[in-house]
Amino acid sequence: MLYKSLIKPLLFRMDPEKAHHLIINGLHNASNVPGVKGLLKGLYGVNSTPDLQSELWGIHFDNPIGLAAGLDKNAKAVPGFSRLGFGFMEVGTVTPKPQVGNELPRLFRLPEDQALINRMGFNNVGIETMAKHLAKATHHSIPVAVNIGKNKATPNEHAEDDYRTCINKLYGYGDFFVVNISSPNTPDLRSLQHGDDLYRLLRTVQEEMKAQHNKHGGAVKPILVKIAPDLEPEEIRYMVQTIVESGVSGIIASNTTLSREGLTHMHKGEAGGLSGLPLTKRSTQLIHTLYELTEGKLPIIGSGGIFTAQDAYDKICAGASLVEVYTAFIYEGPALLRNLNEGLRKLLQRDGFKSVTEAVGSTHRHR
Numbered sequence: 105m106l107y108k109s110l111i112k113p114l115l116f117r118m119d120p121e122k123a124h125h126l127i128i129n130g131l132h133n134a135s136n137v138p139g140v141k142g143l144l145k146g147l148y149g150v151n152s153t154p155d156l157q158s159e160l161w162g163i164h165f166d167n168p169i170g171l172a173a174g175l176d177k178n179a180k181a182v183p184g185f186s187r188l189g190f191g192f193m194e195v196g197t198v199t200p201k202p203q204v205g206n207e208l209p210r211l212f213r214l215p216e217d218q219a220l221i222n223r224m225g226f227n228n229v230g231i232e233t234m235a236k237h238l239a240k241a242t243h244h245s246i247p248v249a250v251n252i253g254k255n256k257a258t259p260n261e262h263a264e265d266d267y268r269t270c271i272n273k274l275y276g277y278g279d280f281f282v283v284n285i286s287s288p289n290t291p292d293l294r295s296l297q298h299g300d301d302l303y304r305l306l307r308t309v310q311e312e313m314k315a316q317h318n319k320h321g322g323a324v325k326p327i328l329v330k331i332a333p334d335l336e337p338e339e340i341r342y343m344v345q346t347i348v349e350s351g352v353s354g355i356i357a358s359n360t361t362l363s364r365e366g367l368t369h370m371h372k373g374e375a376g377g378l379s380g381l382p383l384t385k386r387s388t389q390l391i392h393t394l395y396e397l398t399e400g401k402l403p404i405i406g407s408g409g410i411f412t413a414q415d416a417y418d419k420i421c422a423g424a425s426l427v428e429v430y431t432a433f434i435y436e437g438p439a440l441l442r443n444l445n446e447g448l449r450k451l452l453q454r455d456g457f458k459s460v461t462e463a464v465g466s467t468h469r470h471r
Contacts, residue, residue, distance in 0.1 A: 107437030120211040131184030150189035161326040167191035172428035173251035182241035189441030196251030200269040202230035214369035223376030231273040238277035250278035264308035275316035286332035286359035306350035326353030333358035344397045354403035380431035384409030395423025413447020421467040
């Protein structure tokens with residue numbers, strides 16, 4: 105209640121990007137103060153119960169609710185976020201070289217639509233600085249995925265070099281990795297989702313992941329592909345075929361959308377990717393399609409418009425093993441995590457599932 109009654113009104117009077125930096129810097133600074141980590145966990149932490157726990161790719165998840173990429177772009181506040189009740193989190197998108205991103209303003213709130221539009225453009229500090237941040241966050245308590253991309257100046261025919269460089273530098277710091285080829289804010293990036301470009305890219309990242317595993321040892325680290333929701337059925341089929349044949353570990357569905365259907369806010373005409381409530385049904389349907397095309401054999405992380413436990417549950421039943429939030433966290437605050445987890449427990453009990461893993465893909469079985 106503190107967030108929605110006091111903190112959110114103050115943040116929403118600020119420029120969205122300035123508010124974003126205030127949150128990240130605040131969590132970063134707070135996590136360095138003795139006793140604050142425990143306070144955050146006490147106020148917002150989520151009790152881990154067996155029904156919400158899962159094991160995927162050899163990684164343990166205390167609950168299925170993760171933080172999507174884009175909020176902690178530079179892995180600056182990992183310890184802080186890890187105390188708020190997330191089951192896992194993504195950091196990034198990071199590129200080999202630092203880049204400033206697109207011109208300001210580039211982030212817009214649409215409160216009436218419970219949505220955000222961003223055209224950030226992969227603004228980040230680069231792999232060298234992110235490595236330093238992650239090295240200081242080695243005692244985080246949740247799995248961390250590193251979301252990787254290419255620099256704007258890198259042409260698509262050399263894109264695989266940027267992804268290889270990111271893996272090479274950051275392999276030792278992430279629990280798993282995500283190939284971002286679906287942001288609408290880097291020119292021509294989404295074309296990497298198709299044909300020979302996709303095949304060549306995934307072959308390269310797989311080779312680099314294997315090389316790094318041979319170098320570092322330990323458990324094999326998974327690598328996932330994050331795709332866009334704005335795809336035609338035929339495009340999805342060909343993409344899934346290439347992804348499956350590449351041997352990657354899973355898919356994240358989905359990134360932001362270019363659609364503006366049903367929006368009412370004055371910012372609806374702003375260029376960029378739309379996230380939030382308008383994406384809920386679109387991303388759930390994409391998860392459903394992916395699960396069918398892969399016959400449930402390739403794990404899916406569902407992302408897009410999760411505001412309630414029912415939203416998360418719908419994605420899980422459609423085929424998502426894990427889910428992610430971003431926009432709802434901005435609108436609802438840290439209490440969202442506890443609400444989602446408690447709501448999921450009730451929904452699982454209602455439908456007779458002993459664990460969240462039993463519910464994954466259940467819509468297809470009931471059909």
